């Protein structure tokens with residue numbers, strides 16, 4: 001794809017909009033005992049959010065663009081973020097009090113849902129305009145977090161690898177406390193980051209390096225969308241980026257001693273918090289690093 005061609009997500013058109021450029025999401029309130037809100041259907045078959053018990057908080061995202069060049073796709077919300085957010089909202093017990101890091105956060109929807117209950121969450125991205133928007137979205141939602149100062153927005157470019165040096169000059173650079181906390185990460189997140197071959201290789205390398213250096217047990221929750229290319233002639237349409245990602249995972253090559261082992265998470269009964277039709281082409285995976293040959 002040409003780098004100046006515009007791309008757009010379906011999410012913005014389906015999700016209810018607040019004031020211009022803002023999306024609002026009704027989520028369980030982390031300061032109260034959690035009870036998942038579910039989306040049902042009315043007699044016309046339209047999706048309806050059950051708001052009866054009132055234990056809800058509003059997550060607000062400033063999303064300035066409805067379409068962007070590839071470089072700034074992180075200024076939009078993608079379907080993978082909605083699915084990952086649903087999972088995180090449904091399972092606060094898995095992440096409560098943990099240290100977490102999201103790769104390629106974009107507007108930050110998934111990471112913010114985790115940050116409600118996590119002790120510390122790093123929301124990361126590489127694109128300066130995306131980092132700026134991400135910081136604004138963190139500030140907008142500060143009242144949702146159970147822990148004080150629970151979220152830090154940091155620059156993490158997969159091509160640069162895992163940060164190991166302080167970066168004072170960068171407004172989203174890593175300080176000494178960040179670098180120490182990075183070693184303690186227990187949960188990695190990533191939503192819709194598999195859409196370009198070079199990026200996939202860099203992403204996998206970086207994610208595996210973080211998993212490998214983690215001082216505690218650490219695993220990755222990843223959503224991935226199968227985007228089908230039209231086949232030529234009698235060829236079947238193929239989800240090339242998805243297939244390439246799975247092939248890379250299967251053939252290892254992440255660190256000298258480790259491979260990724262993945263498990264597809266069954267989402268059929270996962271409560272849905274967002275009024276957007278879930279695509280059957282978006283999958284949720286859980287990955288762990290295992291010793292090669294193990």
Ligand SMILES: C[S@@+](CC[C@H](N)C(=O)[O-])C[C@H]1O[C@@H](n2cnc3c(N)ncnc32)[C@H](O)[C@@H]1O
Nearest residue numbers: 074077078081104105106126127157158191192
């Ligand atoms: C399709 S968007 C997904 C954004 C968000 N996770 C979501 O699902 O709404 C891909 C994200 O990966 C980020 N990204 C792309 N290349 C990157 C790199 N080399 N290092 C870190 N992040 C990168 C983009 O800036 C963007 O935020």
